[in-house]
Amino acid sequence: MKNQPVPSSLLALRRRPIVRALRDVCARSGYAAWIVGGAVRDALLGLPVLEIDAAVDGDPEPLARELEAAGCGRAVFLSKGRPGPRVFRVAAGHTELDLAALTGASGSIVDNPARRDFTVNALALPVARGPVVDPFDGAADLARRALRGVRERNFHDDPLRSLRAARLLATRGLTPDAELLRWARSAASGLSAVAPERIAAELSKILAAPRIGPALSWAARAGILGASLGVPLSAAAAGRLARASAPLDEPGVRSLSPECRRRLRLAWIAARLFRGDGVDEAVARRWLATRRWGRHESEEAAALVSLALRAAEGPRGDAAWHWVLDAGELAEDAARLAGLLSARSRPAARRLARLSLRPRRSVRVSGKDVMDWTGLAPGPRIGTLLRELAVAAAARRVKSRKDARHWLSVQVLNSRNSL
DSSP states (O other), X not given: XXXXXXXXXXXXXXXXXXXXXXXXXXXXXXXXXXXXXXXXXXXXXXXXXXEEEXXXXXXXXXXXXXXXXXXXXXXXXXXXXXXXXXXXXXEETTEEEEEEEOOSSSOSTTTGGGGSSBGGGOOEEESSSSOOBOTTOHHHHXXXXXXXXXXXXXXXXXXXXXXXXXXXXHHHOOEEOHHHHHHHHHHGGGGGGSOHHHHHHHHHHXXXXXXXXXXXXXXXXXXXXXXXXXXXXXXXXXXXXXXXXXXXXXXXXXXXXXXXXXXXXXXXXXXXXXXXXXXXXXXXXXXXXXTTOOHXXXXXXXXXXXXXXXXXXXXXXXXXXXXXXXXXXXXXXXHHHXXXXXXXXXXXXXXXXXXXXXXXXXXOOOHHHHHHHHOOOSSHXXXXXXXXXXXXXXXXXXOSHHHXXXXXXXXHXXXXXXO
């Protein structure tokens, strides 16, 4: 792209209101600024750009404050307590603009691309005018969907960049070249020292992508899959895990929302990783907590593991209704997970999925009702009876409050007679 006209997609990026505002602020303040990295890459790929990183040749704070004063959004200091350049974020509608000072010996845009991870991210677009800065032919790499690293040293400086290569394979369809694979392998040992939160952020994007098989296979070949998951995996074990993930790219999974895909695949990985260690909901939850996944997603993924293992046992009758009621809104995904973990479980999983879709009767009975009708004192027994009553109602053995009262009386009487 050297000395070539700026593509229309990048001209459109320059016309964004937040970018025009930054250009005007820079003109008044005597600054120069460039849009760098992923925003330029994704614009060239024709993808939506929701986050814009800009590099400025000075302190970004005055620019951020001026943008805030101009009504472009609140300026927030992001890099407090963190090494590296000062970064300010200004949110404008659905677009976030991050401003950072140029780094490097010269403090100019000349040094910036060489510090990047990949050639396709080593692109810089002046916010005012002028051609794209592209010293490593990143635009040409984008055109052929190739992913090349800038320098091997950069991967040792930040080993997370190796996992980011897998992420760009999954989310952008960019294929790492052989040299990048070698660099990733040479830096793999450093990944275990990277903060779990940063690893989880990359994995989250990988697991939400439509297809993840190629990315997991590449990560296994690069020797980073085990460290990414926080467990020791031999090369052979990592390869087996990657190959076993093929069902995670089936059409039924790919058609799910990104959030559902991520949760389902996360549960699958937990179940596969700890299958020989008596995996259950508690084991899955502990692993997810150590890897710094969000609490809500961790709880749902752990619940899916537990439900899938129960589904594999093929519950019938009241046990099946217990499963359906426990699963609630997770029933369809739990049944799908059971089938993904074992082909032999698929018939039982499909049966439970169908059962979960069947219209169910519910009878409104409270704990106070149970105590008033049966004379029982408060305690765990009340919750147990309510749970069993819900199953009886779902199975259509109880259809009204009158039925419920009679059913409860029979249960309590039978319990007393058995003592």
